[in-house]
Amino acid sequence: MMTRPIPFEVTDTLLDQIRQLIEERRNAGLEELLQDVHHADIAEILDALNTEEATYLVKLLDSEKTSEALMELDEDVRERLLDNLTAKEIASELEELDTDDAVDFISELDDEMQRKVISAIEDEEHARDIVEMLMYDEDSAGGLMAKELVKVRETWTVAGCVRKMRAQAQNVTRVHSVYVVDAQDRLIGRLSLKDLLTADAKSRIADIYIANVDHVNVKDKGEEVARLMQKYDLEAIPVTNDAGTLLGRITIDDIVDFIRDEADRDYQMAAGISEDVEADDSVLRIVRARLPWLLLGLVGSLCAVYIMQGFGGALTSHPELFFFTPLIAAMAGNVGVQSSAIIVQGLVNDNVKGSLFLRMVKEISINLINGAAVGILVIAFAAMISLETMVGLTIAIAMLCVMIVASLIGTFVPIILHKRGIDPAIATGPFITTSNDIFGIFLFFHLAKWILGF
Amino acid sequence: MMTRPIPFEVTDTLLDQIRQLIEERRNAGLEELLQDVHHADIAEILDALNTEEATYLVKLLDSEKTSEALMELDEDVRERLLDNLTAKEIASELEELDTDDAVDFISELDDEMQRKVISAIEDEEHARDIVEMLMYDEDSAGGLMAKELVKVRETWTVAGCVRKMRAQAQNVTRVHSVYVVDAQDRLIGRLSLKDLLTADAKSRIADIYIANVDHVNVKDKGEEVARLMQKYDLEAIPVTNDAGTLLGRITIDDIVDFIRDEADRDYQMAAGISEDVEADDSVLRIVRARLPWLLLGLVGSLCAVYIMQGFGGALTSHPELFFFTPLIAAMAGNVGVQSSAIIVQGLVNDNVKGSLFLRMVKEISINLINGAAVGILVIAFAAMISLETMVGLTIAIAMLCVMIVASLIGTFVPIILHKRGIDPAIATGPFITTSNDIFGIFLFFHLAKWILGF
Numbered sequence: 035m036m037t038r039p040i041p042f043e044v045t046d047t048l049l050d051q052i053r054q055l056i057e058e059r060r061n062a063g064l065e066e067l068l069q070d071v072h073h074a075d076i077a078e079i080l081d082a083l084n085t086e087e088a089t090y091l092v093k094l095l096d097s098e099k100t101s102e103a104l105m106e107l108d109e110d111v112r113e114r115l116l117d118n119l120t121a122k123e124i125a126s127e128l129e130e131l132d133t134d135d136a137v138d139f140i141s142e143l144d145d146e147m148q149r150k151v152i153s154a155i156e157d158e159e160h161a162r163d164i165v166e167m168l169m170y171d172e173d174s175a176g177g178l179m180a181k182e183l184v185k186v187r188e189t190w191t192v193a194g195c196v197r198k199m200r201a202q203a204q205n206v207t208r209v210h211s212v213y214v215v216d217a218q219d220r221l222i223g224r225l226s227l228k229d230l231l232t233a234d235a236k237s238r239i240a241d242i243y244i245a246n247v248d249h250v251n252v253k254d255k256g257e258e259v260a261r262l263m264q265k266y267d268l269e270a271i272p273v274t275n276d277a278g279t280l281l282g283r284i285t286i287d288d289i290v291d292f293i294r295d296e297a298d299r300d301y302q303m304a305a306g307i308s309e310d311v312e313a314d315d316s317v318l319r320i321v322r323a324r325l326p327w328l329l330l331g332l333v334g335s336l337c338a339v340y341i342m343q344g345f346g347g348a349l350t351s352h353p354e355l356f357f358f359t360p361l362i363a364a365m366a367g368n369v370g371v372q373s374s375a376i377i378v379q380g381l382v383n384d385n386v387k388g389s390l391f392l393r394m395v396k397e398i399s400i401n402l403i404n405g406a407a408v409g410i411l412v413i414a415f416a417a418m419i420s421l422e423t424m425v426g427l428t429i430a431i432a433m434l435c436v437m438i439v440a441s442l443i444g445t446f447v448p449i450i451l452h453k454r455g456i457d458p459a460i461a462t463g464p465f466i467t468t469s470n471d472i473f474g475i476f477l478f479f480h481l482a483k484w485i486l487g488f
Numbered sequence: 489m490m491t492r493p494i495p496f497e498v499t500d501t502l503l504d505q506i507r508q509l510i511e512e513r514r515n516a517g518l519e520e521l522l523q524d525v526h527h528a529d530i531a532e533i534l535d536a537l538n539t540e541e542a543t544y545l546v547k548l549l550d551s552e553k554t555s556e557a558l559m560e561l562d563e564d565v566r567e568r569l570l571d572n573l574t575a576k577e578i579a580s581e582l583e584e585l586d587t588d589d590a591v592d593f594i595s596e597l598d599d600e601m602q603r604k605v606i607s608a609i610e611d612e613e614h615a616r617d618i619v620e621m622l623m624y625d626e627d628s629a630g631g632l633m634a635k636e637l638v639k640v641r642e643t644w645t646v647a648g649c650v651r652k653m654r655a656q657a658q659n660v661t662r663v664h665s666v667y668v669v670d671a672q673d674r675l676i677g678r679l680s681l682k683d684l685l686t687a688d689a690k691s692r693i694a695d696i697y698i699a700n701v702d703h704v705n706v707k708d709k710g711e712e713v714a715r716l717m718q719k720y721d722l723e724a725i726p727v728t729n730d731a732g733t734l735l736g737r738i739t740i741d742d743i744v745d746f747i748r749d750e751a752d753r754d755y756q757m758a759a760g761i762s763e764d765v766e767a768d769d770s771v772l773r774i775v776r777a778r779l780p781w782l783l784l785g786l787v788g789s790l791c792a793v794y795i796m797q798g799f800g801g802a803l804t805s806h807p808e809l810f811f812f813t814p815l816i817a818a819m820a821g822n823v824g825v826q827s828s829a830i831i832v833q834g835l836v837n838d839n840v841k842g843s844l845f846l847r848m849v850k851e852i853s854i855n856l857i858n859g860a861a862v863g864i865l866v867i868a869f870a871a872m873i874s875l876e877t878m879v880g881l882t883i884a885i886a887m888l889c890v891m892i893v894a895s896l897i898g899t900f901v902p903i904i905l906h907k908r909g910i911d912p913a914i915a916t917g918p919f920i921t922t923s924n925d926i927f928g929i930f931l932f933f934h935l936a937k938w939i940l941g942f
Contacts, residue, residue: 305829313834380767
C-alpha cells in the first residue's frame with residue numbers, strides 16, 4: 035500500500051550494492067535504485083561512501099534530489115564533496131534550493147568560488163536574491179528567511195488570486211500562508227489557504243484577509259524569532275524591513291534546526307566541548323574541541339595546589355583536612371553547575387524575573403538546606419572514621435559556606451554575562467567548576483584555620 | 489498598520505491595570521482590554537497574577553482563549569487554578585481544545601475528577617476521543633497525536649471534496665495535509681492544499697492524490713516520531729494502527745515542544761538536576777531536585793577520603809601528592825563528562841557507528857594527546873614549585889592514565905545503558921564525575937606508590 039517503508043534503513047547491503055554499481059559505472063541501475071529514496075536518506079548514503087564515490091553519485095543524480103541531500107550533510111563532508119565539483123555544477127545544485135538554503139550553502143565557499151558560482155546561476159532573480167541575502171548576518175531573521183513565498187494584493191478577487199497563486203506556488207515547496215501586500219509591497223495581512231478554500235470566488239481579498247499578522251524585522255536575532263514562533267505556535271512568519279516591505283518568510287522547520295543547534299551548543303558548553311563536534315569527527319578535531327577546556331580546568335586545579343602548599347603547615351597538625359579537598363572541590367563544582375544550569379535555562383526561556391536580592395535569598399535558602407543535609411552526613415562519616423568531633427564539624431561548616439558561595443557564583447555570573455549581551459551558557463561547566471575549585475579550596479582552608487586555629 | 493505589536497510585552501503597568509479592574513469587578517473593561525491579546529500572553533498574565541485573580545480571569549474570559557492559555561501554563565500553576573474550577577467549568581475549557589491538548593490537560597486530574605469532567609463534556613464525539621486517547625502512553629505517537637484532521641475518500645471529486653472539507657476544516661486549527669482514505673478508513677495517501685487549489689474541480693481524488701505517504705504507528709515512541717519528522721522535514725504526520733486505519737495526526741508544533749523538553753531534560757541531567765525544575769519554582773521543589781545528586785557526589789568523595797586515608801603513610805614521605813588530588817579528581821571528571829556528552833549526543837542523533845574496538849582506540853588516542861599536553865604543563869608547574877622531578881613525572885603519568893580510564897568509562901557506560909534501553913543521559917554529569925572521582929584517586933595513589941615506592 036505504502037511505497038516508501040518507514041523507517042527506511044541505509045543498510046550495509048544497500049551500500050555494497052551502490053558501491054558495486056558505481057564501480058561498474060552502471061548509471062541506469064543506480065538511478066533506478068535511488069529513484070524513490072528521500073533526499074535525507076541520500077544524504078546518509080553520501081555520508082557513508084568515500085569522497086570519490088559520493089562525488090560520482092552527486093554528479094550522476096538529479097540536482098533536485100542531490101541539492102537537498104547536500105544540505106543535510108555535515109559541513110566538513112559537504113566541503114570535501116564541493117571541492118570536486120565545478121562552479122557550473124555547484125550552480126546547478128543551487129538552482130534547486132530555496133534561497134535560505136542556497137545562501138547557507140554558498141557562504142561556505144571561498145570568495146572567488148562564490149563569485150564564479152553566482153555568475154554561473156542561470157536564473158537571474160535567484161542569483162540576485164542570493165547576493166542580497168549574503169549580506170545578512172547568518173543568525174539574524176534575514177539569514178534564516180527564504181525569499182520564496184506566495185503574496186497577493188488586497189485589491190484582487192479570490193478567483194484572480196487563486197489563478198495568480200498557481201504560478202507563484204510552483205516555486206514554493208510548502209505554502210503555509212498567503213501574505214497580503216499593498217501596492218508598495220508592504221505587508222498588510224495574511225490569508226490562510228483554508229480561508230481561501232472556503233471563501234466565495236467573487237469576494238475581494240480586502241474583505242477576507244486577516245490584518246492581524248505577526249512578523250519580524252529582517253535584523254531581529256534568530257533566538258528572538260525562535261522564541262516568538264514557539265510561544266505563538268507559528269509555522270511560518272513573514273520578514274519585513276524597517277519600511278514594512280515584505281522580504282521573505284521563515285518556516286518552522288528552519289527554526290527546529292535552529293533550536294536543536296542551540297540546545298546542542300548549550301549542552302556541549304556545559305560539558306566543556308567547543309561547539310560542533312560529533313562522535314564521528316576526526317581525532318584531531320575532537321582534541322581541538324576538548325583540550326582548551328581541560329587546560330582551563332588545569333589552571334584552576336594548579337591554583338588549588340598552590341593554595342594548599344601555603345597551608346602545608348597543617349599537614350602535621352591536621353592531615354585529615356587534605357583528604358577532604360576533593361570533596362570540597364566536588365561540592366563547589368556540583369552546586370555551581372546546578373545553579374548555573376537553572377539560571378541559564380531560565381534566561382533562555384525568559385522566566386528569570388523578580389529582584390536580584392530575592393534571588394540571592396532563594397539560592398542561599400536552597401543551599402542552607404542542602405548544605406545542612408550533606409553536612410550532617412559528613413559529620414557522621416567523620417565520626418565513623420574516628421576523626422575528632424571538632425574536625426568533622428569544621429569540615430561540614432566550611433563545606434556549607436563553600437556551597438553557598440559556589441551557588442551565588444553559579445547564579446550571578448550567568449546573569450551578569452546575559453546583561454552584557456554575552457551568551458550565559460559559557461558560564462556553565464568548566465568556567466564555573468574551575469573558579470569554584472579555586473575559591474572552594476581557598477575558603478575551606480581559611481575557615482578551617484580560623485576554627486581549628488593551626 | 490499591524491494591530492498586535494510584536495513583541496507584545498506583559499508589563500507591570502498592564503498587570504496593575506488588570507489587578508485594579510479585577511478588584512473593582514469591571515468585567516467589560518477586562519474583556520475589552522484582553523480582547524486582542526494572544527493566548528500565550530494571557531498565559532503569562534495568569535502566571536503573574538495570584539491564584540484568586542487568575543481564577544477570576546479564567547472564569548470571566550471566553551473558554552476559546554483561556555483553554556489555550558491554560559495549556560501554556562506550568563503544570564503546578566495550572567493545577568492550582570483547576571482546583572478552583574468545577575467539573576462543568578473544566579469541561580467547557582476542554583471543549584475548545586484539540587484532543588491531544590485536552591488529554592494532556594485531563595490526565596493531570598485525579599481519577600474521580602476525570603470521570604466528572606468527561607461526563608460534563610457536551611460534545612459526545614470529543615468525549616469519546618478523549619477517553620480513547622487516555623489509553624495511549626503519553627510519550628507514544630498515540631499520546632502526541634490529535635484526532636482532528638481533514639480526510640477525504642479517493643472516490644470523491646475535487647469539487648465535492650472541497651465542499652465536504654469545509655465542514656471538517658472548521659474543527660481543525662490548521663490544515664497541513666488532506667489525508668486520503670479508502671472505504672475502510674485506511675490511509676492510502678495524501679493531498680496537499682496546494683494540489684487541491686491548483687487541480688481541476690472535476691478531477692477525481694483518485695487521480696491526483698500522492699500515494700507515497702509517511703506515517704507512524706500509534707504505538708511508536710515519541711523520540712522516533714521526532715527523529716522522522718526532523719529528518720524528513722515534515723510538518724504533520726498521520727498516525728495509523730496496525731490495520732492501517734487512520735487514527736490522527738501529529739503536528740510539528742507538538743514535536744518542537746517535545747524536542748525542547750528532551751533537550752532540557754538532557755541538559756538538566758548533565759548538570760545534576762532532576763527533571764522539570766525552573767528558576768521560578770519553590771525553594772523546596774528545587775531542593776528536592778538538587779539534593780539527591782549532591783548526595784551521590786558526596787558518596788563518591790567520601791570513598792575518595794577513605795582511599796586516601798589508606799595512603800596516610802605517604803603524608804610524611806610525599807605530602808605534595810595530597811595537594812594534587814583535586815587536580816586528579818577534576819581531570820577525571822572533566823574528561824568523563826566530555827566523553828559522555830559526545831556519545832550521548834551521538835546516540836540521540838543516531839550517528840554512533842562503527843565497531844566498539846575502533847571507538848576505544850579513538851578515545852585512547854584523543855586522551856593520549858590531551859593527557860600529554862596537560863601532563864607537560866603539570867611537570868613544568870611541579871618544577872616551578874620545586875618538587876622533585878620524579879614526583880612531577882609521577883603525577884603527570886598517573887594523570888594521563890586516569891584521563892584515559894575516565895574517558896573510557898565516559899564513553900562506554902552510556903553505550904551500555906543505551907543498548908539496555910536506558911536513557912544514556914543519566915550517565916552524564918554526576919554519575920560519571922562521581923565514579924571517576926573514586927576511580928581517579930584510587931588509580932593515582934596506586935600508580936604513585938608503585939613508581940615512587942613509598
